[in-house]
Amino acid sequence: MSFVSHLECSKCGNKLEADRRWNLCSFCGKPLIVLYDLKKVRKAVKREDIAGRAPNLWRYKELLPLQNSKNILSFDEGFTPLLHAQSLGEVLDFDNLYIKDESQNPTGSFKDRGMSVAVSRAREFGIQELVVPSAGNAAVSMSAYAALGGLKAFVYMPKDVPKTFVVECIARGAQVKLVEGYITHCGQQAAHDVAQYGRFDMSTLKEPYRIEGKKTMGFELAEQLGWNLPDVVIYPTGGGTGLIGMWKAFEELKNLGWIKSKLPRMVSVQAKGCAPIVTAFNEGKDTATPWRDAETIADGLRVPAGIGDFLILRTLKESKGTAIAVTDDAMMEAIMQIGRTEGIFCCPEGAATLVAFKHLRQQDWIRESETVVLFNTASGLKYAHLWAKDLRF
Numbered sequence: 001m002s003f004v005s006h007l008e009c010s011k012c013g014n015k016l017e018a019d020r021r022w023n024l025c026s027f028c029g030k031p032l033i034v035l036y037d038l039k040k041v042r043k044a045v046k047r048e049d050i051a052g053r054a055p056n057l058w059r060y061k062e063l064l065p066l067q068n069s070k071n072i073l074s075f076d077e078g079f080t081p082l083l084h085a086q087s088l089g090e091v092l093d094f095d096n097l098y099i100k101d102e103s104q105n106p107t108g109s110f111k112d113r114g115m116s117v118a119v120s121r122a123r124e125f126g127i128q129e130l131v132v133p134s135a136g137n138a139a140v141s142m143s144a145y146a147a148l149g150g151l152k153a154f155v156y157m158p159k160d161v162p163k164t165f166v167v168e169c170i171a172r173g174a175q176v177k178l179v180e181g182y183i184t185h186c187g188q189q190a191a192h193d194v195a196q197y198g199r200f201d202m203s204t205l206k207e208p209y210r211i212e213g214k215k216t217m218g219f220e221l222a223e224q225l226g227w228n229l230p231d232v233v234i235y236p237t238g239g240g241t242g243l244i245g246m247w248k249a250f251e252e253l254k255n256l257g258w259i260k261s262k263l264p265r266m267v268s269v270q271a272k273g274c275a276p277i278v279t280a281f282n283e284g285k286d287t288a289t290p291w292r293d294a295e296t297i298a299d300g301l302r303v304p305a306g307i308g309d310f311l312i313l314r315t316l317k318e319s320k321g322t323a324i325a326v327t328d329d330a331m332m333e334a335i336m337q338i339g340r341t342e343g344i345f346c347c348p349e350g351a352a353t354l355v356a357f358k359h360l361r362q363q364d365w366i367r368e369s370e371t372v373v374l375f376n377t378a379s380g381l382k383y384a385h386l387w388a389k390d391l392r393f
């Protein structure tokens with residue numbers, strides 16, 4: 001079933017065979033990218049064939065890495081709605097505003113996309129124990145797919161992670177360890193597990209397949225807009241898998257001849273209290289400096305340093321995009337505005353994209369006639385604790 005040709009290092013171009021398990025590049029230690037034989041894909045499937053398939057991300061199976069579909073672990077993740085935000089658009093005097101609502105994924109966040117593909121692939125390799133450092137959603141998601149496939153999940157989260165995340169992992173049979181510090185410290189603990197017990201490292205971009213799952217957001221944007229792409233995609237960026245993945249998806253679609261339109265300008269949104277990518281972008285750098293004392297309510301954005309920093313910055317540059325930091329207060333206000341107008345209960349990360357939209361529209365960086373997609377990456381339900389104080393419930 002798989003049309004994967006090989007893996008390639010995103011930095012040094014080192015080529016590796018696809019039928020072995022890999023984490024990072026064996027030469028330079030940078031992330032590996034999965035490449036496909038697109039000529040064969042073009043012969044095997046037409047974009048019209050996709051329309052009749054089940055509404056989950058496996059509808060793009062020819063552009064996913066599984067060898068044998070028996071290994072697929074799925075809760076029907078993906079193919080989330082692309083909602084035309086007409087009422088919100090009216091308030092903002094902007095016609096073509098869309099929200100890709102990732103809160104409708106099985107565990108309530110878009111981490112399910114990456115984990116469905118990566119845990120399935122791990123199972124295909126006969127791997128039995130998975131470890132991941134996480135700000136919350138990745139841990140929950142990995143726990144779910146590991147349970148479904150009968151694999152063991154070991155998850156590391158910062159000590160101050162909201163309790164719902166901890167409970168969701170434990171209830172799915174995972175072993176949870178809470179770590180003093182940030183997700184980067186959790187990553188060090190995970191690396192220790194890998195060295196000590198031979199568990200498989202599922203960290204963002206430290207294995208090649210989560211990005212393959214996340215790129216399906218890009219396929220869906222194209223398909224849901226009638227094989228056209230929006231002018232601008234605004235994405236809340238932590239480790240950057242989603243952004244890098246979507247850009248990869250657009251390239252694949254272009255090379256397949258499935259899309260003719262210009263590729264979107266990609267926008268990274270971060271929190272003012274943790275904005276390494278925004279800072280690097282503004283300084284014109286190719287890599288980011290680790291952020292000190294990261295602080296934001298948006299757990300998915302509390303990523304002081306990521307191994308994919310240079311890939312995010314490369315994507316922003318190639319797409320003629322930009323990066324912008326917003327405050328936590330503005331995120332909380334935006335949650336309310338989206339809820340009032342559209343009935344969607346966003347996570348702060350998702351709300352941050354609206355704040356960024358308003359800034360960019362004000363500067364006329366986004367023009368009136370353009371089509372813009374905001375990403376709501378998870379459900380607001382995960383963040384009920386943020387409201388408890390103010391609402392006194």
Ligand SMILES: *Cc1c(COP(=O)(O)O)cnc(C)c1O
Nearest residue numbers: 137238239240241242300349377
């Ligand atoms: C993980 C996460 C992000 C950041 O996603 P990346 O693709 O790693 O940049 C944004 N929002 C939420 C809710 C997340 O869980």
